[in-house]
Amino acid sequence: MTEQEKRILTIIEEMTLDEKVAQLVQLAPPFFEGAANEGQITGPMAAIKVNKEVVRNSGSVLGTSGAREVIHIQRTHLKNNRLGIPLLFMADVIHGYRTIFPVPLAIGCSWDLELAEKSAEIAAKEAAISGVHVTFAPMVDLVRDPRWGRVVESTGEDPYLNSQFARAFVRGFQGENLQNDFDRVAACVKHFAAYGAPEGGRDYNTVNMSERQLRESYLPAYKAAIDEGCEMVMTSFNTVDGIPATGNRWLMRDLLRDEWNFDGVLISDWGAVKEMIPHGVAEDEREAAYKAIQAGVDIEMMSACYIHHLKELVESGWVDETLIDEAVFRILRLKQKLGLFEHPYRGADEKREKEIILCEEHRQAARELATKSCVLLKNEGVLPLNRDKKIALIGPFAQSGDILGPWSCLGSKDEAIPLYDGFKMKVDPSLLLVAKGCDIETTTEKQWQEALDIAREADVIVLALGEHSDMSGEAGCRADIRLPRVQLELISELKQFNKSLIAVLFNGRPLDLHGVVDQVDAVLEAWYPGTEGGAAIADLLFGDANPSGKLTMSFPYSVGQIPVYYNCFNTGRPKDAPDAQERYVSQYLDIPNExxxxxxxxxxxxTFSYSEVVLSSDYMTPDQPLSISVNVTNTGKVAGEEVVQLYVRDIAGEVVRPVKELKGFQKVFLQPGETKKVTFTLTEEQLRYYHSDLQFTSDAGTFVAYIGPNSRDVMALTFKLVK
Structure with missing residues (x-):
């Protein structure tokens, strides 16, 4: 045991049971003396019945920031706290603090781990100088259902890729030494576990899957974040095997603590301890508190089951006080790792806030990542735009700053660069016409007519369409994932002019694009691109940057396919089998499977061509990996970046294996006519999977390696694993 840990134990020995329990409570700023919104204290205090002594002994604050306020709350708290234990300040810094980067689903589409890490580093720096100690990020939930609004916060549908991004975000947020680097913050991976698989794509809904499927697909990214040193884990709202995660002892103690050796802080999501009552596994707050502490939840966020009942549960013998001590120890150790005992105000600095937040360097990083995150889905030769043509920019997002996404911390729509402003950086203003045409879901006769008028006058029409940010994110679930009807009608109306139509989409989920992709000449998926979004999109549309983004979540042909994802299982009657019958195969009668x-x-x-795919051997052994190489050539006229992707299929496993699994990727930049050889190393370890007995191992036999620009258009080579 280190001297620092001994010091923590000394503090715990001096604490009363009331003081210990209060450390396990997280409260919002209005509870604290000196908070800017202090006038609202009686409201939330009355609602969850927390008295002043609890507040003075509480362990952490949710959602406040700004150096002046944090310093003031911390200073006041230290005067009132008997043992001088500092507060932890936590906030949702998901994809930027004030400089907002693209939403995580967009960042995933960049396939750029270095830029992802840089975005987290910048977010951490801006947050840290504003007094934040912990961010509730990264969210690494695997997602396969775009009806669920929170797919916007994930990096997609693939366990391997999500794991790589999880590690990158944790590195960016935390750096190498939290105790000495006050420009970093502690990361909290969420939502543990399988929050991204709710039935019907409805938030907070039931999750039901086998333990093998949980381990195979949904747990790897959490494990990757923890292996990277992530300091905190947040429980999810959903059930896991019929038990809410926040009270799931197997999940939190047996798996997270014992099997994975996670010894950091475990925090509930907002009110999730008390929500065990409506879930139906706790009769009252007392039982909810009992189940949460037994499961190992250290901090209860924004409900008061612990405050009201833990002391009595200890005194009555239901809960061993050592469980409370363990939780307090973990919380105090995190405060120590952050250097808060010696530096309770840590990195909070009003002067640096003014100098660094939203500085030009940060904005340029956001712009670069936004250009890498947009995905060009269609282009019938109309892009890049000609700067000498008259352009009509039409749509609800033409001049909108609502391009930050639904969870953008202190990002300001007023500070974001709308698409129109980006266009003005590129062309003579006399060649640029703009009209709204419609709002997100409604229109007026005047708006409609303005759009038609400028469309007649223009040579090319750019449509800025999409979802309002409130239509995705938490509780932003939609059963109909097409663009709102009025926007589809706008496309149809403008189609009559027989002019080039380009659609730029701002949205937080894969959409059903019928009525869009079949009507327009080009589609650029911009997602919510962040503070520099308009500038980045203009760079792409005018050819100053070349699109390189690749989807990390499949776009469905129809909502009736959902969930549809590339790494699915085959069936006993696959549609594409050589001897498949016309009807009695696994298929839809009215839409494709794909x-x-x-x-x-x-x-x-x-354009890029792939050639000369070569395996170093037809056989692999546990001690002898394979080398797989391919030549990639830029066959077009401009320089570009390609994401070369490696997939593998296990032809016959002990349990059914996916038709493809991503095992590696490399980004290569090529000048026109240039060829580069891209080489992957594939090991036996990468062929392992969870068997029916949950053993993680590989099987000897035949495998197929696929290389290509996406999961569909691939070249295949066969090899064997010999053991």
Missing amino acids: PLFPFGFGLSYT
């Missing part, structure tokens, strides 16, 4: 746009898909202004 998504409209598959995982890994994305176009460029140039």
Whole structure:
């Protein structure tokens, strides 16, 4: 045991049981003396019946920031706290603090781990100088259902890729030494576990899957974040095997603590401890508190089951006080790792806030990542735009700053660069016409007519369409994932002019694009691109940057396919089998089985060819990996970046294996006519999976390696694993 840990134990020995329990409570700023919104204290205090002594001994604050306020709350708290234990300040810094980067689903589409890490580093820096100690990120939930609004916060449908991004985000947020680097913050991976698989794509809904499927697909990204050193884990709202995660002892103690050796802080999501009552596993708050502490939840966020009942549960013998001590120890150790005992105000600095937040360097990083995150889905030769043509920019997002996404911390729509402003950086203003045409879901006769008028006058029409940010994110679930009807009608109306139509989409989920992709000449999926979004999109549309983004979540052909994802299982009657009958196969009668746009898909202004795919051997052994190489050539006229993707299929496993699994990827930049050899190393370890007995091992036998630009258009080579 270190001297620092001994010091923590000394503090715990001096604490009363009331003081210990209060450390396990997280409260919002209005509870604290000196908070800017202090006048609202009686409201939330009355609602969850927390008295002043609890507040003075509480362990952490949710959602406040700004150096002045944090310093003031911390200073006041330290005066009132008997043992001088500092507060932890936590906030949802998901994809930027004030400088907002693209939403995580968009960042995933960049396939750029270095830029992802850089975005987290910048977010951490801005948050840290504003007094934040912990961010509730990264969210690494695997997602396969675009009806669920929170797919916007994930990096997609693939366990391997999500794991790589999880590690990158944790590195960016935390750096190498939290105790000495006050420009970093502690990361909290969420939502543990399987929050991304709710039935019907409805938030907070039931999750039901086998333990093998949980381990195979949904747990790897959480494990990757923890292996990277993530300091905190947040429980999810959903059930896991019929038990809410927040009270799931197997999940939190047996798996997270014992099997994975996680010894950091475990926090509930907002009110999730008390929500065990409506879930139906706790009769009252007392039982909810009992189940949460037994499961190992250290901090209860924004409900008061612990405050009201833990002391009595200890005194009555229901809960061993050592459980409370363990939780307090973990919380105090995190405060120590952050250097808060010696530096309770840590990195909070009003002067640096003014100098660093939203600075030009940060904005340029956001712009670069936004250009890498947009995905070109269609281009019938109309992009890049000609700067000498008259352009009509039409749509609800033409001049809108609502391009940050639904969970953008302190990002301001007023500070974001709308698409129109980006266009003005590129062309003579006399060649640029703009009209709204419609709002997100409604229109007026005047708006409609203005759009028609400028469309007549223009040479080319750019449509800025999409979802309002409130239509995705938490509780932003939609059964109909098409663009709102009025926007589809706008496309149809403008189609009559027989002019080039380009659609730029701002949205937080894969959409059903019928009525869009079949009507327009080009589609750029921009997602919510962040503070520099308009500038980045203009760079792409005018050819100053070449699109390189690739989808990390499949776009469905129809909502009736959902969930549709590339790494699915085959069936006993696959549609594409050589001897398949016309009817009695696994298929829809009215739509294709395949998504409209598959995982890994994305176009460029140039073209790439793949040739000379070579295996180093036809056999692999546990001690002898395979080398797989391919020549990639830029066959177009402009320089471009390609994401070369490696997939593998296990032809016959002990349990059914996916038809493809991503095992590696590399980004290569090629000048026109240039060829580069891209080489992957594939090991036996990468062929392992969870068997029916949950053993993680590989099987000898035949495998297929696929290389290509996406999960659909691939070249295949066969090899054997010999053991």
